[in-house]
Amino acid sequence: MLSVANLSKTYTSEHRTHQAVRGVSFQTRKGEFYTLLGPSGCGKSTTLRCIAGLEKPEQGEIRIGEKAVFSAAQRIFVPSHKRNIGMVFQSYAIWPHMSVLDNVAFPLVSGDRKLTRRAIKDRVMNALSLVKLEELASQPAPLLSGGQQQRVALARALAHEPEVLLLDEPLSNLDAKLREEMRLQIRMLARRLDVTTIYVTHDQLEALQMSDRIAVMHDGRIVEEGTPKQIYLSPRAAYTAGFVGRVNFFEGSVKASESEDATVNVETPIGVLACHVAQGPSHSEGEKVLVAVRPEGISLSMERPAQRLNVIRGVLEASMFAGDTQDCIVRVGRQEIQVKADPLTDLPASASVYLHLPPARCVIIRELAG
Numbered sequence: 001m002l003s004v005a006n007l008s009k010t011y012t013s014e015h016r017t018h019q020a021v022r023g024v025s026f027q028t029r030k031g032e033f034y035t036l037l038g039p040s041g042c043g044k045s046t047t048l049r050c051i052a053g054l055e056k057p058e059q060g061e062i063r064i065g066e067k068a069v070f071s072a073a074q075r076i077f078v079p080s081h082k083r084n085i086g087m088v089f090q091s092y093a094i095w096p097h098m099s100v101l102d103n104v105a106f107p108l109v110s111g112d113r114k115l116t117r118r119a120i121k122d123r124v125m126n127a128l129s130l131v132k133l134e135e136l137a138s139q140p141a142p143l144l145s146g147g148q149q150q151r152v153a154l155a156r157a158l159a160h161e162p163e164v165l166l167l168d169e170p171l172s173n174l175d176a177k178l179r180e181e182m183r184l185q186i187r188m189l190a191r192r193l194d195v196t197t198i199y200v201t202h203d204q205l206e207a208l209q210m211s212d213r214i215a216v217m218h219d220g221r222i223v224e225e226g227t228p229k230q231i232y233l234s235p236r237a238a239y240t241a242g243f244v245g246r247v248n249f250f251e252g253s254v255k256a257s258e259s260e261d262a263t264v265n266v267e268t269p270i271g272v273l274a275c276h277v278a279q280g281p282s283h284s285e286g287e288k289v290l291v292a293v294r295p296e297g298i299s300l301s302m303e304r305p306a307q308r309l310n311v312i313r314g315v316l317e318a319s320m321f322a323g324d325t326q327d328c329i330v331r332v333g334r335q336e337i338q339v340k341a342d343p344l345t346d347l348p349a350s351a352s353v354y355l356h357l358p359p360a361r362c363v364i365i366r367e368l369a370g
């Protein structure tokens with residue numbers, strides 16, 4: 001549906017030259033909700049702006065449906081207003097001197113598709129009803145709340161029924177509660193309209209909750225791509241594991257594998273860990289790897305647990321009650337391990353505790369560099 005191939009974009013100003021996007025490639029299916037996730041400055045907005053036709057990349061190709069809207073090799077650059085896209089910006093750019101209706105109608109009135117006044121009105125009211133704002137159509141836009149303005153921006157992006165919806169951190173100006181509500185609304189709306197959506201955020205939870213697939217970006221590149229479950233539960237890159245959620249890393253080397261239960265033993269500073277192996281190339285004896293284990297994947301107990309594998313003794317260094325969990329730091333030798341413990345467990349300071357790291361939660365990552 002949307003395909004981006006080997007996209008590169010460099011900004012040159014008098015102060016510096018900066019390659020913001022370095023060979024980004026991805027493809028989405030029709031109706032897919034695809035998220036670019038990464039820290040500030042990693043090139044998310046630049047990638048989106050290239051797709052929108054607001055920036056001209058030096059290299060690569062962008063196709064919307066069958067049509068190339070940009071190709072460096074073929075010298076194609078379709079201007080923004082001729083690409084069939086709708087976009088909501090990081091600051092959602094509502095025009096203050098216009099009513100809600102005029103804001104949403106603006107791209108239809110100013111575009112070069114000739115529509116009758118009646119057709120424009122119908123489309124605008126339809127878009128406003130999608131975001132449940134019909135009754136506010138005649139209001140001046142500045143009188144709306146932040147969440148309502150955000151929905152106006154969304155209606156404006158949807159009004160001309162785009163093939164691709166581009167959303168750049170559209171919820172960043174909203175308070176936490178409204179942000180959660182809008183996440184769900186946007187997700188449901190995109191699904192109902194079956195519109196291909198590229199969503200940009202630096203918020204990992206937002207990405208996990210909303211996306212069909214996530215591309216994790218770092219320094220102008222896509223580091224890893226996968227479903228939310230793949231990205232969170234079995235990341236392939238250390239960068240992904242560290243960026244999306246909290247994680248403990250143990251450096252280790254592979255011992256002989258026990259293929260009968262699909263685990264591999266890894267010698268680590270906290271002992272031998274049996275680790276689940278996903279499909280893919282097998283591990284060789286002596287190979288240096290990282291084992292990633294999330295704090296909530298570890299169970300903590302005062303008594304020795306019944307399991308045979310991956311039970312480790314440690315000393316409780318610190319614990320902090322956090323309502324639905326207790327955040328603990330447990331020391332095992334020289335390693336500090338983050339653990340989420342049951343909030344009902346009584347945890348005396350400096351207690352001797354047992355940790356169980358189920359093999360399914362011990363993920364082997366090949367690359368050692370973060």
Ligand SMILES: Nc1ncnc2c1ncn2[C@@H]1O[C@H](COP(=O)(O)OP(=O)(O)OP(=O)(O)O)[C@@H](O)[C@H]1O
Nearest residue numbers: 011013018020039040041042043044045046047202
């Ligand atoms: N118009 C510009 N001129 C020069 N450099 C720019 C310009 N726009 C962005 N950059 C630089 O390009 C890099 C990527 O910027 P981009 O806006 O794509 O990041 P981002 O991932 O969207 O970050 P954020 O989460 O903060 O919005 C940054 O280092 C930024 O400083």
Ligand SMILES: [Mg+2]
Nearest residue numbers: 044045046090
């Ligand atoms: Mg940005």
